[in-house]
Amino acid sequence: MRAFWAAFLVLLRGDQSSDRVVPPSGFTFTLTAVSAGIMAFLAVFAMAFSMAAGRLADRWGNELARSSTIRISAPADQMAAQTSAVMRVLETTSGIAFARQLTAAEQQALLEPFFGPDVPVADLPVPQLIDVTEDSTGYDPIGLRQRLAAEAPGAILDDHTRWRRPLVRAASRLRNLGAFSFVLIGAALAAMVTLAATAALSANFQVIKVLRLVGARDVFIAGAFVRRFALRAVMGAAAGTILGMGVLALLPSTEGAGDFLTNLGFVGVQWLWPLFIPILAGGVGYIATRMAALRMLRRLN
Amino acid sequence: MIELENVAYSYGGGELLSDVSLKLAAGSFHFLTGPSGAGKTTLLKLCYGELVATAGNVKVFGKDTRNMMRDDIADMRQNIGVVHQDCQFLDHLSVTENVTLPLLVSPKAAVYNPDDLIALINWVGLGKRANATPPELSGGERQRAALARAVVTSPEIILADEPTGNIDWEMSQRLLSLLVELNKSGKTILVATHDLNLIRAAKSQVQARVLRIANRRLQLAGAEL
Numbered sequence: 001m002r003a004f005w006a007a008f009l010v011l012l013r014g015d016q017s018s019d020r021v022v023p024p025s026g027f028t029f030t031l032t033a034v035s036a037g038i039m040a041f042l043a044v045f046a047m048a049f050s051m052a053a054g055r056l057a058d059r060w061g062n063e064l065a066r067s068s069t070i071r072i073s074a075p076a077d078q079m080a081a082q083t084s085a086v087m088r089v090l091e092t093t094s095g096i097a098f099a100r101q102l103t104a105a106e107q108q109a110l111l112e113p114f115f116g117p118d119v120p121v122a123d124l125p126v127p128q129l130i131d132v133t134e135d136s137t138g139y140d141p142i143g144l145r146q147r148l149a150a151e152a153p154g155a156i157l158d159d160h161t162r163w164r165r166p167l168v169r170a171a172s173r174l175r176n177l178g179a180f181s182f183v184l185i186g187a188a189l190a191a192m193v194t195l196a197a198t199a200a201l202s203a204n205f206q207v208i209k210v211l212r213l214v215g216a217r218d219v220f221i222a223g224a225f226v227r228r229f230a231l232r233a234v235m236g237a238a239a240g241t242i243l244g245m246g247v248l249a250l251l252p253s254t255e256g257a258g259d260f261l262t263n264l265g266f267v268g269v270q271w272l273w274p275l276f277i278p279i280l281a282g283g284v285g286y287i288a289t290r291m292a293a294l295r296m297l298r299r300l301n
Numbered sequence: 302m303i304e305l306e307n308v309a310y311s312y313g314g315g316e317l318l319s320d321v322s323l324k325l326a327a328g329s330f331h332f333l334t335g336p337s338g339a340g341k342t343t344l345l346k347l348c349y350g351e352l353v354a355t356a357g358n359v360k361v362f363g364k365d366t367r368n369m370m371r372d373d374i375a376d377m378r379q380n381i382g383v384v385h386q387d388c389q390f391l392d393h394l395s396v397t398e399n400v401t402l403p404l405l406v407s408p409k410a411a412v413y414n415p416d417d418l419i420a421l422i423n424w425v426g427l428g429k430r431a432n433a434t435p436p437e438l439s440g441g442e443r444q445r446a447a448l449a450r451a452v453v454t455s456p457e458i459i460l461a462d463e464p465t466g467n468i469d470w471e472m473s474q475r476l477l478s479l480l481v482e483l484n485k486s487g488k489t490i491l492v493a494t495h496d497l498n499l500i501r502a503a504k505s506q507v508q509a510r511v512l513r514i515a516n517r518r519l520q521l522a523g524a525e526l
Binding site for chain 2: 213298
């Protein structure tokens with residue numbers, strides 16, 4: 001590990017004299033920088049996608065898990081009595097932090113997307129909904145259902161388990177998919193840099209020949225190419241990362257859609273994470289070029 | 302310094318060198334001659350580890366090149382100066398930078414005096430061309446730059462492969478005098494050349510052995526030289 005950091009410091013510091021042995025221009029260096037830039041741009045989105053999916057999974061997993069709904073379907077003359085009975089049961093049930101009847105206006109707002117704004121909810125046999133929020137200890141759903149059945153036969157407890165679990169599972173898989181995409185992008189960058197490095201080494205055969213003639217070891221020759229490629233990868237990736245972060249910052253917000261959705265982007269300190277992408281790209285470029293260079297030098301003999 | 306013992310080298314099914322034995326003592330001056338394609342360059346390449354003998358032993362500084370790892374060969378080359386007929390420079394670097402290439406890879410760089418570099422460039426007569434790039438140099442200037450690069454680390458052995466192949470007689474004489482001067486300072490010199498006039502001219506300046514490759518074998522040259 002210490003050797004890696006020492007090599008990385010040398011990479012950052014550079015060695016002007018030995019770096020000069022590799023001709024400064026060439027399409028392979030441009031190709032590396034552009035590829036790294038594009039890959040970094042995509043990596044920013046993969047990272048943002050993964051983090052957004054992670055936030056959704058957390059939100060659906062934590063917040064919805066603490067929320068339940070009781071639906072009371074009873075004849076109109078029994079509705080008030082059964083609602084009061086349910087509220088009394090909830091007040092005496094441990095693990096419940098808060099319970100509240102939804103008002104007629106709130107219920108109308110829920111139905112509006114389906115029936116329009118002019119529906120007279122009060123005239124319809126709409127069930128009464130009670131929003132239940134549990135505390136950190138949680139309640140016993142089986143026990144609560146039994147008590148509700150005894151006190152208010154028309155009350156049905158829905159703890160959202162049926163649809164929450166697949167949603168959380170889907171969001172978790174999306175997060176993994178984003179992370180996997182990030183890894184694939186890194187692998188594609190490594191392949192691209194390896195190809196470019198191999199092409200550069202072939203194009204600079206004369207440089208290698210002269211350096212070997214004057215007694216340069218393989219690590220010295222490889223190092224001159226490695227530094228050049230790794231620095232190009234870092235610079236290209238930095239440009240791609242900044243561009244990607246800028247585009248994400250300019251994406252329209254989904255705040256109007258409520259807490260259920262989340263922005264595709266980063267939140268708070270998450271904005272620091274993409275800054276590691278250029279460093280990772282430099283590391284990938286360093287390792288890929290070094291392996292390609294040493295492999296090719298061994299083959300040249 | 303360099304010792305070849307019953308060395309053979311085959312390539313592509315044919316034998317280029319057979320049963321070659323040679324001993325280069327410290328401070329000696331040898332010419333290696335023979336017709337084109339006789340194997341002079343191959344013999345030189347065997348001496349600095351570019352090629353590995355298919356039979357026999359090649360020992361450089363007492364070590365068998367066949368048992369050397371790649372890094373060992375690189376280290377060995379830091380103590381051997383090589384001048385090629387086609388010179389082999391990095392065209393994007395100046396003469397001075399090309400001359401100092403061996404210093405980049407040599408531990409001697411740390412104790413190298415920059416004034417010595419200027420003196421070396423002047424010694425080969427390229428003081429005014431120090432900032433030129435190799436494509437801007439004439440054939441003779443390239444050969445002298447190659448010689449400067451070969452000796453910049455003050456190696457014990459200097460191998461030159463047709464160093465006067467592409468230059469005129471006057472420039473050949475100048476290059477020869479530089480090689481003779483190096484030999485008089487204690488360097489071991491082996492020059493492969495087919496230029497018999499150069500060899501004759503050298504014999505008046507230095508005590509040199511002349512070897513000839515003929516029919517894949519190495520022998521002492523005849524009285525005509």
